[in-house]
Amino acid sequence: MENAWIIPLFPLISFLFLLLFGRRLKENSGYVGMALTFLSLIYSLVVLFDRFNHPTYKAEATWLAIGDVQLTAGFEVNQLNALMLVIVSLVSFLVHTYSKGYMHGDDRFHIFYAYLGLFTFAMLGLVVSPNLLQTYIFWELVGVGSFLLIGFYFYKEEAKAAAKKAFIMTRIGDVGLLIGMILLFWQVGSFEYDAIFLAVEEGAISAGIITLTAILIFIGAVGKSGQFPLHTWLPDAMEGPTPVSALIHAATMVAAGVYLVAALFPLFTASETALMTVAVIGAFTAIFAASIGLVQTDIKRVLAYSTVSQLGYMMLALGSAGYVAGVFHLMTHAFFKALLFLAAGSVIHAVHTQNIEEMGGLWKKLRLTGPLFLIGTLAISGVPLFSGFFSKDEILIAAWTNGNPVLFWLAVIAAFFTAFYMFRLFFMVFTGQSRSEMKNVHESPKVMTVPMIVLGVLAVVAGYFNTPWFGTFLGDWLVEGNEALGHGHTEGPAWIMIVATLVSLLGIFLAWLMYGKKSLQRDWLSSRMPITYNMLYNKYYLDEFYALSVVKTTKGLSVLLSYIEAFVVEGIVKGVAGIVHGLGKTGSKIQSGQVQAYGTVAFVGLAVLVVVYVLAGGYLK
Amino acid sequence: MSSVPVAAYLTLALILFCIGLYGALTKRNTVIVLISIELMLNAVNINLVAFSKFGMIPSITGQVFALFAIAVAAAEAAVGLAILIALYRNKKTVNIDEMNDLKS
Numbered sequence: 102m103e104n105a106w107i108i109p110l111f112p113l114i115s116f117l118f119l120l121l122f123g124r125r126l127k128e129n130s131g132y133v134g135m136a137l138t139f140l141s142l143i144y145s146l147v148v149l150f151d152r153f154n155h156p157t158y159k160a161e162a163t164w165l166a167i168g169d170v171q172l173t174a175g176f177e178v179n180q181l182n183a184l185m186l187v188i189v190s191l192v193s194f195l196v197h198t199y200s201k202g203y204m205h206g207d208d209r210f211h212i213f214y215a216y217l218g219l220f221t222f223a224m225l226g227l228v229v230s231p232n233l234l235q236t237y238i239f240w241e242l243v244g245v246g247s248f249l250l251i252g253f254y255f256y257k258e259e260a261k262a263a264a265k266k267a268f269i270m271t272r273i274g275d276v277g278l279l280i281g282m283i284l285l286f287w288q289v290g291s292f293e294y295d296a297i298f299l300a301v302e303e304g305a306i307s308a309g310i311i312t313l314t315a316i317l318i319f320i321g322a323v324g325k326s327g328q329f330p331l332h333t334w335l336p337d338a339m340e341g342p343t344p345v346s347a348l349i350h351a352a353t354m355v356a357a358g359v360y361l362v363a364a365l366f367p368l369f370t371a372s373e374t375a376l377m378t379v380a381v382i383g384a385f386t387a388i389f390a391a392s393i394g395l396v397q398t399d400i401k402r403v404l405a406y407s408t409v410s411q412l413g414y415m416m417l418a419l420g421s422a423g424y425v426a427g428v429f430h431l432m433t434h435a436f437f438k439a440l441l442f443l444a445a446g447s448v449i450h451a452v453h454t455q456n457i458e459e460m461g462g463l464w465k466k467l468r469l470t471g472p473l474f475l476i477g478t479l480a481i482s483g484v485p486l487f488s489g490f491f492s493k494d495e496i497l498i499a500a501w502t503n504g505n506p507v508l509f510w511l512a513v514i515a516a517f518f519t520a521f522y523m524f525r526l527f528f529m530v531f532t533g534q535s536r537s538e539m540k541n542v543h544e545s546p547k548v549m550t551v552p553m554i555v556l557g558v559l560a561v562v563a564g565y566f567n568t569p570w571f572g573t574f575l576g577d578w579l580v581e582g583n584e585a586l587g588h589g590h591t592e593g594p595a596w597i598m599i600v601a602t603l604v605s606l607l608g609i610f611l612a613w614l615m616y617g618k619k620s621l622q623r624d625w626l627s628s629r630m631p632i633t634y635n636m637l638y639n640k641y642y643l644d645e646f647y648a649l650s651v652v653k654t655t656k657g658l659s660v661l662l663s664y665i666e667a668f669v670v671e672g673i674v675k676g677v678a679g680i681v682h683g684l685g686k687t688g689s690k691i692q693s694g695q696v697q698a699y700g701t702v703a704f705v706g707l708a709v710l711v712v713v714y715v716l717a718g719g720y721l722k
Numbered sequence: 723m724s725s726v727p728v729a730a731y732l733t734l735a736l737i738l739f740c741i742g743l744y745g746a747l748t749k750r751n752t753v754i755v756l757i758s759i760e761l762m763l764n765a766v767n768i769n770l771v772a773f774s775k776f777g778m779i780p781s782i783t784g785q786v787f788a789l790f791a792i793a794v795a796a797a798e799a800a801v802g803l804a805i806l807i808a809l810y811r812n813k814k815t816v817n818i819d820e821m822n823d824l825k826s
Contacts, residue, residue, distance in 0.1 A: 693822065695818075700747050
């Protein structure tokens with residue numbers, strides 16, 4: 102555990118190495134990336150198992166000393182960090198492997214792997230940071246990695262726009278994080294998590310400031326984790342290559358917001374208002390994004406909205422004081438959502454379209470992808486025995502026992518939506534008529550299917566680490582030695598589990614009626630409520646609203662400011678320069694080189710002096 | 723001899739100096755300017771001699787100084803004329819308005 106700092110360095114080496122030699126290695130770059138992330142994975146696993154038997158390890162050194170203030174840099178291996186290390190390095194390794202097949206034949210293959218390495222480095226660095234400042238640095242680095250990878254196909258206008266949008270939207274949240282961070286530093290005098298928690302515990306910070314900083318930091322998480330109202334970048338980010346979507350926009354980076362809230366959980370629990378904000382935003386995002394997901398026709402966009410919705414679930418869990426539930430769902434979601442994205446990538450790889458209207462009947466053609474996609478779908482829908490069932494159940498219990506029935510029912514409805522749209526996706530892609538133009542559809546190569554199988558297994562078994570049936574091993578371990586995080590497991594009424602199961606089965610059944618058996622017309626609902634349908638299809642017109650309000654205002658302001666710049670500022674600058682220039686010109690004209698003129702001036706000057714001297718009384722005084 | 727007052731000498735020197743100054747500042751011909759400067763110099767010499775005879779402490783030193791000044795002026799005039807001739811060879815003119823090489 103003492104050497105855990107080396108884990109993020111492997112992908113960094115991969116990044117630097119591929120940057121230097123990638124051009125020569127071409128597609129062999131993939132092996133470099135795979136090997137180095139595999140080392141990270143192995144080491145992460147070692148650290149995780151080490152952490153089971155040992156207490157939290159923390160090492161740091163002074164980085165900067167400014168007066169009395171010491172800024173430190175280092176790393177910390179606590180339960181959450183160890184778990185995140187494994188999740189990130191595992192998904193990263195699998196995506197590295199998968200990309201070997203998916204990106205095959207791309208001209209910028211090695212650059213893709215270099216970017217993946219950079220991103221993995223940043224993400225691993227983020228999860229071992231022991232203080233806010235370091236977290237912030239890696240937080241931004243992760244954003245850069247995301248930006249580069251979304252814009253990987255930079256020759257596509259949409260990809261370029263999406264990359265910029267993602268960067269700017271998350272930046273808006275980051276400003277909140279930065280302000281919150283500075284406020285905390287001002288109050289506590291340290292960026293250290295431990296120092297902050299100690300100050301909160303001792304009541305050294307006033308309640309108002311705690312609430313304010315917690316909410317500001319949560320705004321950072323909102324930006325990164327695609328929560329309402331800053332979620333619009335996430336669906337657009339699907340312009341990136343699909344493995345990137347799986348790694349960054351499903352399993353790791355978007356979970357960074359949830360991780361941040363979890364890492365600062367004691368700060369949030371100190372303020373009722375902050376927790377409430379987190380819970381309300383989470384629940385609202387969950388149902389809001391799920392409702393949009395109902396009608397989207399792009400396979401990756403449906404998954405993107407489901408990611409937003411599931412992240413909302415995690416936030417709801419954390420906001421309902423369900424630390425374990427949130428982190429647990431973060432883990433299971435990372436597995437099944439990465440699986441779903443990789444499977445979707447496999448489908449796209451096979452049929453070369455992302456529009457689900459143009460797919461169908463792929464079950465027989467994609468013998469491996471189909472069942473794996475089904476596993477992911479069952480897991481996310483919360484069907485019993487799959488991992489999503491257990492984690493979602495934990496969240497619902499947390500929402501219920503925390504005493505807010507409205508949020509609880511919102512979450513239940515969102516679960517129903519989730520089951521419906523996920524199976525709508527499944528039925529439309531894999532069942533029904535196969536399209537004639539898709540004759541030469543073939544299963545993806547092994548290098549792509551094997552990672553999916555690994556994730557498929559995990560998507561099933563990951564739930565059993567923490568079940569009310571066999572023991573809440575994961576939960577107990579996560580909160581061990583830290584009462585501020587709550588209990589490992591909260592007992593809830595048994596009917597919650599039944600309701601959750603029924604709701605998801607109902608959603609699946611409805612989807613089957615409409616898209617599987619087709620006994621219900623597909624436009625049965627949309628034709629009855631065209632306004633609602635249009636609103637959902639256009640994502641509540643939120644993008645248009647932003648374009649009209651924020652973007653227009655900003656642009657108008659920018660134009661105004663550019664005029665001020667051009668005329669007022671520039672005018673002053675030019676005026677000053679002009680005056681000096683004119684003075685110089687006049688001065689140089691006086692210096693004509695005519696010695697006689699100089700002499701005359703000198704004489705006249707002397708005469709004037711004498712006259713003044715005499716008139717003033719002269720030497721007689 | 724003593725009937726001539728010191729003021730007359732000084733007035734003569736003043737007139738001579740003013741003529742020299744006027745010539746030095748207004749004439750366009752460089753040779754004339756040089757001559758005018760000589761005039762101013764000699765006005766000073768007259769002053770020196772006058773004060774050595776009628777000053778507060780009359781002393782022969784003043785006249786010796788005047789002789790020195792005349793000797794130096796002769797040398798200076800030689801050098802000045804040499805420079806003028808060199809300039810003339812370069813510029814083919816003695817017009818002082820065109821002697822503005824210090825500018826630029």
